[in-house]
Structure formats: structure tokens, C-alpha cells
Amino acid sequence: MMACTSAHHRRRCLSNVKSVTMPVTTKILFCIVTVLYIVIKSESLSVDNISSDVKFKNVDRTIDLTSQLVKITSKITLENSGKSPVKNFLLAVEASTKNNLAFVGAKDNSNKDLRIAETTVKGYDNVKFWRVELKETLNAGSTVSITTDTVFTKALQPYPTAITQQEDQLVKYTGNLYVYSPYYVTSQKTNVVINTKNVESFTKIKPFSQQDGTIQYGAYSNIAPFTEKELSVHYKNNSPFLTVTRIERLIEVSHWGNIAIEELIEVEHTGAKLKGPFSRYDYQQDHHSGPASVRSYKTFLPASASDVYYRDTNGNISTSNMKIKKDSVELDLRPRYPLFGGWRTHYTLGYNVPSYEYLYHSGNDYLLKMRVIDHIFDDMQVDELTTKIILPEGSTGIKLNVPYPVTRLADSLHYTYLDTKGRPVITFKKTNLVENHIQDFQLRYTFPRLLMLQEPLLVVGFLYALFLCVIIYVRLDFSIHKSEHHKE
Template sequence: MIPIRPSAALLFILAPLLSFAAPTFKNTAVVKTIDLQGPITTETTTYTAQLIRLDPGESTATEFEVIVGNDEHMRAGWFEAREKKAGKLGDELAWRKGGKIEGSSAHSYIITLPIPLQIDSSITLTTTFVLTDSVTPKPATIAQNEDQYLLWKGDAGILSAYEMEIGRVKIKSPTPQILSYSEPPTAYTQSNPITKSGAVLTLGPYHSVPALTSTLSVAPFEVHYRFNDPVISVKELKRAVEVSHWGNNLNIEDKITLSNTGPNLKGHFSRIDYMRSKSQRKFPAQVLSDLTMRLPPKIQVPYVYDTIGNVSTTHFRHSVSSERYATKIRAASRLPVPHEKEESVLEMRPRYPIMGGWDYNFTIGWDQSLSESLRKTVDGQWVLGVGFLTALQGVQYESIQWDVILPEGARDISVELPFPTDTAPEKYTHTTYLDTLGRPAVRVIKERCTEQCAVPVYVKYTLPVQANLQKPLAVTVAALSFFVGAMALKRALPSDRHRGGVAIKEVKKQ
């Protein structure tokens, strides 16, 4: 997860630290594709590698090493690796961080190969980094109807742990309106180091690049391009998941702080200009007028409100077919998926158009059947699978707080995360109405997320039979205590009729 062009001195340090690594591959072809998508950038690198050496006593290789720079490593919101066969990508491969290279800013990632490789065998692997905080608006302030331009700064070079025969880099802009870009050096090239064709910049091809040597010594590489969509970030998303075994209900509520991080609005907002552009179907690029949120299938009574009240400008479509959602759920085979090819879609128009530099706070929530996300294992343990966040396409998430509130009495709680987080899951007690000792809860916090993080998080716990009876018994005891107390109070205090009778007798005696 890192863009970097190491200097000669850095390479001198890296070489003795990494050259010992065995087995040794040779990258016969490397293609790096940088897809500029506004607030996020997707870097996909395809390695065609051949195993050329093994350590004595070893017959196969089981791991492949990827080297990235510190900038990519720090800005990465998602990383995955897959094998590519016949033009199709396979399942995700296991990987681990190899750690920071001592004496440098580079980082190592170790990918577990799908099958052990023998000498002279070849394999094609694809790695994907999804980076956040990739662009800045330039100019930083524009009028309401002006075009929006962004400046991307990043690593457009290829840094390989192994010798590379040939490699090239493609930078894809969402529009062909590219105002300017950096001029790369001619090292390792045999012709023009950069060409432009429409919305694509091609760097290279690069030939015979030594191991641990970047193809680009200019850092960072810059591209100034036009972007026709609003630049949206979620500053904070707080998700609360509440589990109810008695009601067979799963309630999910997200509190979202949305921000338009594009160019700030110059001057005042004009409602007249906005309505005119709306009637002409020519919305300014920097204006966010609607949102589309993908939600789980079979949800019930979704609701949206903001600081003023209910947001009625929404349209909910129940259980829309989605192979993308199905693929993620199928990967989590530990849970039953009765409607695996479906998802729900909620389209929302904010209370006001969100201009550059403006924020919007709102809350979205829904209920769904608990049986859709919960199952019981043979050893009596419950397994709950809930998505980590509400996916918004092309949006970066700065901070996510994910809380799950389990039934009172749950114990032996553990959390399985599909990605590394900044801190370990935190356990605490949540107390609400009708609780006695409080409900156990788990909190997960992660910085820098993308829509790819909308994958299930699994929580395992046990719930004894007596825990299921704890709340009904508490309600019963409370009700009985109330009635017994009322009866005792009535007997202890004389009634008005009794006090009146005594007074009448005293008057007659007089």
C-alpha cells in the first residue's frame, strides 16, 4: 500500500536487507493501472512472475513478496490479492504484512500463493490498493456553475522486490480533460517515457529494471484533471447494532457525518441558478444533490432523519438483484444466505444541496429478521454476521465506529474481523430500559475505509438458557413488587371512609 521511488542511497540500504529473501522470482511482465476516482484512487498491479531459484533443501515456493512505499501504506483503505487465470480473477488470497524495512520507509507485504510453485513455474497475481486522501481541489474555490478540477499526487512508479523484465504504468482519468501532468525521466525506457491517449496516460514500457529499483525517480507524480462528480467524504460513521433474541430482531442504525471536500463555494449559494440547472439536467459537478445507499436484503421499516426531523425525500427499493453483494455474502459461507442475489437500495435527497465545503449530518436505520444474520453452531455457540458499514460508491470514510449490543447474559464473546484495525476490539457494558446488569457490547474502530470494507464482521457468543429468562423474570418481579407494595401501602394507610366514620361517631357522642 505505498507509492515510492527510492533514491540510490535507499536502494543501497534495501538491497542487502531484501536480497536474501528466498525463493527468488523474476517478474517477466508488470502492469500497474492507476484509476483516478476523485476522493479515492484504485491501484491495480498485475505481476506475471517466474520462479527462478529456491533455497537448498526447498522444493517449492509458497509466498510472493510485494514492496510498497510509506505513502501508499499510510493512505491505503483496502488491500487484496488474487490469482489471475485466463483473464479471470480468482478468490482472494491470504496475505500478511512483512513489516517496515529497517532503515527505510518501504513496507513489505507477503502473499500466500494458491498452490506451491516449482522451479521455472509461472503465476499471474493481481494486487489492489484502494487509497484515500488522494486529491486536492485546484483551484480550491470556484463559483457555483464553474467546472471542478482536482490535482492527484501519488506514486506512478513500479517498485518490485524482484528483477523486472518489462513493465508499464497506465493512469486513467475519469475525463479526457487533463490540464497537466508531470514529465517522467527516461530511465529504463527505449522511447518516449509517457504518452497520452484520450483519458489515459501510459508510462513506459520499462525494460530490465533491477530488483528494488523504482521505474520513476520523480516523487510525487502529479495529474491535474477535470472531475464531473462531487468529492464526498464521510468524516464519521457510527454504527450501532442491537440484537434481540426474544423479538427475533436485528436493529441497525448509522449516524453519518457527510462532507463535500471539493472546491469551496465562492460567494453565496443561488437557489435560482440551482433550480435552473436542475430543470436543464446540468447539475454543477461540485453539488451533491442525492445519495444512493446499498442496504442488506429483506430489511424492514427503514427510516432517515437529520437534525431537523424526518427526511421524506427518499425512495426505497426492496431486494434488488446484485451479484456484487451476493459474491461478498457467499464468501462468508459460515452464514445462511436465503436471498444471496439480492440487496435493498435506498435513494435519498438531502434536505438541501451540499456544496463544496459543506457538511450534512443524518441518521439512517432499519430492522431485519435476526434469523437472516444469525445461526447456531453444533457446540451451542451463536454466530452473528453484520456488515461493517453502509456502502456509498466512490466515497472515502475517515473514521468508523462499529458497536454491537448483544442480549443480556451473553458471554464468551469473540470478534472475527476481515481486515486489520487500528485498535483491538473493546468490550463494555451497555445499559438501557428493563436491563438488570446491562448488556455486553463490543466496539471496533477503524480509520481510513472505502466501500470495499462493507463486508461482514462476525461476532461469536454463547447465551445460556437462564439468560433468556433473565429479562422476563426481571419484568415479572418488578410487576409483582409493584402490586405487593401497593397492597401493603393500602393496608398501612387508613382509608378516607374509615376516617370519615370515626368523625361521625365522635360528633354523635357530643
């Protein structure tokens, strides 16, 4: 091999090395990937600034700890102390609680939902921000009333973590005494609702007061942005601590007048675990035995639901009751055994609804409008939801519109009787859901109406071919010689 002594030879050697280490096609692919990455990152991430002109003049906050969920409602008086108009403002959640946040929403003084979107602020990587768009521009020196709602799951910790069958369940809440805000707060109050007089301990920072099932804090004045002070409440809470660890929701659409819905639900009691043995005799004789256990719960289905079935691996569960109301069908579901802390169960729930209530069409264009998830039980929390929508065979131009961000999985095909190409299946996943997520999705697709004749024609064709084969078979003669007829 020739040594690279001269400058010309060094340039030639260097070019040869480059061509060996990175071919031209690799360079092109690398450049394309880099450009796409930059474009996607710039579009998916929005960056905002914290305006010094915006202030929270007054905040009246309520922390509801009566169930297994932590629901915080804040009535905010927003003030524009600057000289230029304000079109939006920011909400923030502490780094310690952002992983437990399931829902955040905002409404104006007319109780209309405000548009809200997740955003980022430079220098605050550990804080979760949302930008709230105001219905009308807030002029300089003006104020407006806003109500925000946040729901946290698994924010109440059983303390102690294990109890006997006869003991009450004690839980501990740890949060922020002040409103975690990116803006200066002039005055604020906090009401903690627990609906029990059995309080083991709570944070005592003056001014505060305790009355029945409520602890009141404040008013506190002139709170700086991003101020944190621990708020702790240790109290009795025997409400059902049920968690749907996984639910698979299957929606099968038929253009012949029916939509079949089936849900595979896995439930776990996530409260204080049962310590010691379980006595079925004591549980049945003493109504106060197992105060933290779950005997039954109510599920609400659409008012038009019919052919409802409720079963587990052992078969149909006949202890359930169904009550038809004006706007819903109420199911009183009773598992085969009571659920204590750490116990699990799973079951299948299915029903049918008429397609005319959820499926709209204009020519060959169809619109399916249904709920992402139904009401499973009061104050529900769902770890993971997978929704599968099976459309009729031949559906094309599928477009999914969801009310909140979900993870869209790869489309697949579902085969059943009389299918030739398979039915398209649209699948998406969502984690950490609560009742606020009971909202409608929209699925648009195109389906030629002539394809509805495909299955009847296949049946007719199959029967015609079958009868034709029978006729041919009867008329065929497979005998070796003809039988002789004797004359009389």
C-alpha cells in the same frame, strides 16, 4: 554518617544505595515488564528478506482516476529465476503514499484471494511491505500470474483549491510512473484511466500515447528495484468528493427475533472549496450549475431491512426515496441542502433486520455474523468508524473475529428497561475504510436460554406485586372509629 573507607564498607554502602534507589519489588516489576516488551515486540513484528531469485517478468498496471479514489490494479507475472522453490513474495508501497493507502489485496489466476500480511524488511524503515502467500509453491524456472489491488484515499488534490459555483473541478494526481517493487522488473506497462478529454497536463515520458480518456505508458524494460519517477496528471474530475469523517454504527442484538441497527454519519465535501456566494436561484434554474456539488447519493441496505428512518437534527428528511430490490434496499438520500466543497452535514440512519439471517446458535452458543460497515455511497471513503455491538444481558465468553486489523476498545455495559446487571457492549474502531472493507465480522458468545425468561418474569413479578399492594391497600381500614349503623 560513617565514611566508606575500606572495601568492605564501600560494598555495604553501595548495597545500601541500591536498596534505596531500587527496591526489590521494583526490580521484579522492571524485569517482568522488560521480558513482556521483548516477547510482544518479537511476536508482533515479522521480518522478511528480499529474495534475489524472484523477478517480475511482466507487469500490466491500470491506474483508475475516475472517482475520488485512486485504484491501482496490477497483473503480475511472477518468475522464480533461482534454484529453490518460492512460497511467497513481497509487495511494497512508496513512503510518500503509504499514509494514503486504505486497502491492499492479491488474487491468483483463479481469482481466489491470497493470504496477505504486513511485514518489515531490514534497512527499509520508510517503506511498507506485505508478504503474499502463494497457493502453491513456485518451483525453479516457473512463473505464475498474480493480480494485486491497492486503493488510496485523498491521493487526488483539488487544483485550484477553490472554484466558483459555475466552474468545473480540476484535480491533480502525483504518483510513480514505474511499479514500486522490491524485485527486478523485466517489462511493464501503465494505463491511466481518467474518462475525460479535458486534460490540462500530464507527464510525457516516451513511449506514451493518449486516446480518449486513457493515457498509456510503456512498455518500459529492465527496471531496477525501488525505482521512482514522478507521474503527474492534471485533469477535470466532477465526481462526488464525499468523505465520511465519522460514523458510529450501533448494533443491538435481541434473541426475540430482531436486530436493530442505527448509524450516526457525518459527511463532508472534501473537493475544491466554494469560492464566492452561493445562488440558490441559479442552482435550481441551471442544471449545469454546481457541476462539482452533490445533490444526492445512493445507500444500499440489506434486502431484509425494514422500518427504515432517515433524519437529522431538524427531524425526518422526507425527500428520500426507498426502492426494494432482490438483493438489497436502495435508498436515494437527498440532504436538506446541496453539498459544495468544504460543506458538511450529519444525519441518522436506522433500520431493523430479522435475527435469523445473522444469528446462529447451537445450544447456548451463539454466532453473530454481520458486516463491519455497509455501502454508504459509491466510491466511499471513511475516515473513522466506531462499531458498537450490544448483546443480550447475561452473555459471556465473548470472542470477536474481524476480517482485518481493528482497534478493540474497552468493553462497557448498556442499561435499558428491565435490565439488572447491564448488557455487554463490544466496541472496536477502524480508520481509513473503502468499499473493499465491506466484509463480515464474527462474534461468538454464550447465553443461557433460560435467561430469556428473565424479562417476562420481571414483568409478571412487577404486576403481581402491584396487584397485591392494591388488594392490601383496599382491605386496610385507616378510619379512627367505626361508623354506627342505626336500626330502623
